[in-house]
């Protein structure tokens with residue numbers, strides 16, 4: 001396949017000579033097309049390229065009704081329909097025999113044809129689609145994962161709370177499917193020094209700063225002792241790259257609002273504090289006392305400070321926006337110098353005497 005920019009040029013030109021050489025998918029519509037498709041040109045950021053229709057199907061996309069990227073090949077059309085069927089029944093157990101009957105093929109022939117065309121077995125296809133769903137469903141939702149809890153904190157008897165999770169399947173199912181939790185991580189140079197971002201399939205679980213990549217890895221290991229830690233492979237997952245870009249843009253002052261899916265465990269109290277912190281707008285600060293009052297526990301000032309100190313996703317849970325009532329910055333898990341810099345960048349009012 002051509003490099004992505006060449007593909008994009010061909011799509012913009014609706015270059016017929018490229019038909020069959022690659023396909024493009026539009027993640028916002030869930031449709032994939034031939035390069036020459038007459039449909040309205042999508043935004044570049046929503047476009048992905050695939051060498052074959054099978055690859056696009058594997059990414060959960062469906063063929064465009066306008067340019068018929070899989071052509072009139074009845075087998076391909078039927079398999080694509082089966083993919084749709086699996087998608088719409090993704091959370092149910094699907095028997096191979098039923099799928100084969102639906103495709104009008106023998107079980108053995110069906111499995112083989114499906115694998116040859118799509119590149120996975122129907123079962124793997126269903127699992128991959130479900131995991132993708134999970135990720136989409138959680139976009140923008142603050143979530144406390146049972147799975148991470150399970151991976152790293154199984155012996156703890158504290159009370160955990162799951163908040164607002166819009167899951168495509170129950171955590172139980174997720175655990176069965178996902179096994180142990182894997183955290184992919186990458187370090188990036190940021191205006192606030194070396195930064196590490198760690199994420200599960202469901203969202204960001206770690207954003208911290210330190211003086212070196214080694215220190216950051218040690219910190220990650222300490223937070224999630226039982227999780228499987230994997231350096232983000234290259235090229236990084238597009239979603240993961242988007243998260244890193246959002247964070248660095250934010251640090252450069254280009255993106256005030258950070259809205260990334262989180263995947264963190266918390267006690268019920270921590271969760272209340274952290275949710276509240278997320279509601280403090282860019283450019284504003286609150287005192288520890290104000291936060292305690294706002295969550296209905298005015299006496300819990302010290303506990304609020306502790307919850308801030310235990311935050312493991314810097315910026316995404318903006319604990320730097322909580323300061324002392326006197327206007328002094330108070331403490332910060334990642335150093336006062338960073339806290340001051342973040343508040344200054346945000347133009348936080350109470351910091352300026």
Ligand SMILES: [Zn+2]
Pocket residue numbers: 032033034037038039064065066067068
């Ligand atoms: Zn099309």
